[in-house]
Amino acid sequence: xxxxxxxxxxxxxxxxxxxxxxxxxxxxxxxxxxxxxxxxxxxxxxxxxxxxxxxxxxxxxxxxxxxxxxxxxxxxxxxxxxxxxxxxxxxxxxxxxxxxxxxxxxxxxxxxxxxxxxxxxxxxxxxxxxxxxxxxxxxxxxxxxxx
Numbered sequence: 001x002x003x004x005x006x007x008x009x010x011x012x013x014x015x016x017x018x019x020x021x022x023x024x025x026x027x028x029x030x031x032x033x034x035x036x037x038x039x040x041x042x043x044x045x046x047x048x049x050x051x052x053x054x055x056x057x058x059x060x061x062x063x064x065x066x067x068x069x070x071x072x073x074x075x076x077x078x079x080x081x082x083x084x085x086x087x088x089x090x091x092x093x094x095x096x097x098x099x100x101x102x103x104x105x106x107x108x109x110x111x112x113x114x115x116x117x118x119x120x121x122x123x124x125x126x127x128x129x130x131x132x133x134x135x136x137x138x139x140x141x142x143x144x145x146x147x
Contacts, residue, residue, distance in 0.1 A: 002030050004066070007037040007045065011054050018061055031055060031063040032093065033084075035070035044072025044109075047080050052087040064091035068109045074100070077111055078119050085123045086130070094119065 001021060005014050018029050033052065035045025047070035055063045065084035067077045081092050096116045100107035111119065124134045 001026055001028060002032050002064075004032045004034050005036070005048075005051070007035075009036070011051065011058070014051075015055070015059055018059070029061055030090075031059075031061050032066055033063060033070065033089075034066040034093075043070075043076060045070050047071055047084075049080070049083055049087045052084065052089050056088055062090040064093055065089045066093040068093070068095040068106070068111075072109050074109055074111060074115075077109065078115065078122070081119055082122055082126055085126045088130075092123070 003014075003018055003021065006017075009017070014031065018031060021029050033048060035043070035047045038046040040046050047065070047067060049065070052063055052065070055061065065081070067080035067084060071077060071080055077094060081094060084092060094116065095106055095110040096113055097103045097107060097110040098113060100110040100112065103110055120134070127134050
């Protein structure tokens with residue numbers, strides 16, 4: 001189960017929500033940082049990458065980052081994804097579309113496939129510097145997480 005952080009959830013509230021899920025017997029929980037609401041207007045949300053090491057210090061659960069929803073702007077997705085991997089994220093959730101201008105939703109935050117390829121090369125290099133590896137990305141049309 002993917003548990004996305006609420007737009008105003010604190011670290012403690014995020015982890016307590018995960019505890020509720022775990023307490024009911026679902027031990028397959030992945031946390032997802034996707035930004036919080038702030039007064040900033042240069043992005044849709046403010047992606048809180050400090051959440052990654054905080055979660056890692058307090059929980060055994062994996063945490064991924066969604067820079068697409070976390071910023072809402074295509075030009076910010078790649079830099080924030082790189083930073084997320086450098087901060088220790090266990091994975092990324094990134095929107096990709098062959099024709100973002102024709103997408104039914106969220107086209108403005110979707111990467112073009114060639115941008116995603118560049119992103120994968122960059123995060124693979126960053127992960128390597130940290131002694132980590134990345135898995136192969138899904139093939140086009142395949143709906144599964146990589147890593």
